[in-house]
Amino acid sequence: MSIQGDTELLVTSVSKVDEGDHERFTHIVLEGYTPKGGDFVPLENSVVEGMINQSPVKALCGKIWVPGRDPQKYPICPTCKEVAQSMGWKLPAG
Numbered sequence: 001m002s003i004q005g006d007t008e009l010l011v012t013s014v015s016k017v018d019e020g021d022h023e024r025f026t027h028i029v030l031e032g033y034t035p036k037g038g039d040f041v042p043l044e045n046s047v048v049e050g051m052i053n054q055s056p057v058k059a060l061c062g063k064i065w066v067p068g069r070d071p072q073k074y075p076i077c078p079t080c081k082e083v084a085q086s087m088g089w090k091l092p093a094g
C-alpha cells in the first residue's frame with residue numbers, strides 16, 4: 001500500500017471478541033483515505049457496515065473478522081500498531 005504522508009486516512013480501531021479467542025486486542029482498520037486535494041476513496045472496509053451487514057473487515061495486521069456491535073476496550077494490537085507506525089500514520093486515540 002502506498003499512501004502518501006499528506007493523505008488523510010479514515011482509520012477506525014475496533015476490538016475483536018470471539019468466543020474462545022485467546023488474543024483480545026483492539027485492531028486498527030483502514031476504511032479509506034482522502035488524497036491531498038482529492039476525494040475520499042473508500043476501501044470497502046467499513047466497520048459500521050460490517051456491524052450492520054455482518055460483513056468482515058480487515059485490520060492492518062491482516063486479521064479478518066465481523067466486527068461486533070459492542071466494542072470493548074482492549075490494548076491496541078501490537079502488529080497493527082507496528083504497521084501503522086512504519087507507515088508514519090497517526091493512530092486514533094485509545
Ligand SMILES: [Zn+2]
Pocket residue numbers: 025026027028059060061062063077078079080
Ligand atoms: Zn491487529
